[in-house]
Amino acid sequence: xxxNRSFAVSDSDILQDIKIQNHIDEVGxxxxxxxxxxxxIVFVYDKKDKKIKGEPSLTKRQVVVYKEVVNHISDDNEIAxxxxxxxxxxxxxxxxxxxxxxxSVQVKFxxxxxxxxxxxxxxxxxxxAGYNPLALITFINKSYPQKRSDKISTHxxxxxxxxxxxxxxxxxxxxxxxxxxxxxxxxxxxxxxNSFDNRKKLEMKxxxxxxxxxxYE
Numbered sequence: 001x002x003x004n005r006s007f008a009v010s011d012s013d014i015l016q017d018i019k020i021q022n023h024i025d026e027v028g029x030x031x032x033x034x035x036x037x038x039x040x041i042v043f044v045y046d047k048k049d050k051k052i053k054g055e056p057s058l059t060k061r062q063v064v065v066y067k068e069v070v071n072h073i074s075d076d077n078e079i080a081x082x083x084x085x086x087x088x089x090x091x092x093x094x095x096x097x098x099x100x101x102x103x104s105v106q107v108k109f110x111x112x113x114x115x116x117x118x119x120x121x122x123x124x125x126x127x128x129a130g131y132n133p134l135a136l137i138t139f140i141n142k143s144y145p146q147k148r149s150d151k152i153s154t155h156x157x158x159x160x161x162x163x164x165x166x167x168x169x170x171x172x173x174x175x176x177x178x179x180x181x182x183x184x185x186x187x188x189x190x191x192x193x194n195s196f197d198n199r200k201k202l203e204m205k206x207x208x209x210x211x212x213x214x215x216y217e
Contacts (some may be wrong), residue, residue, distance in 0.1 A: 077135030
């Protein structure tokens with residue numbers, strides 16, 4: 001009985017999967033070690049295009065990277081950007097009393113607040129490991145579509161996430177904006193095009209030397 005060719009896996013496919021897995025491991029471990037994260041986290045490449053509804057993406061500190069996500073990645077900085085976000089979720093979900101249950105509940109009941117927190121923490125992790133934090137902007141800009149509204153959603157509008165990341169980098173790591181390696185990157189240029197109003201709000205905050213939190217749109 002012959003195997004249906006549509007289900008056959010070639011040697012080149014296997015080798016490519018191994019190459020992707022090894023690369024993810026390399027970047028992921030560099031992030032963990034550089035940031036002295038003393039929690040064991042395993043990185044798993046899954047060839048499924050995306051997570052099946054109801055399937056957990058994080059189980060026992062296991063970060064699952066789906067093919068659909070990998071397709072949006074252009075360089076090592078963006079691999080690190082994607083992994084840093086998942087590492088933040090993993091460390092938060094397994095910290096605190098009762099093996100992280102309290103923290104997990106807090107995240108569940110304030111998802112938008114913690115989404116911004118994780119984004120900023122991701123920037124810190126990237127810089128500490130020697131990666132360019134602007135890659136978090138290009139990765140998210142390519143990977144997360146903009147919804148019409150976030151009023152009834154558990155997630156912030158992508159534009160709000162990007163604006164908060166940009167502001168955080170501006171104040172905490174201005175070197176990367178002054179020496180912007182992504183200035184000619186198409187995804188970064190698209191971010192600049194679509195963030196004009198939000199960046200004008202930041203400009204006004206800087207001009208007024210204000211500490212007030214900006215309500216990004």
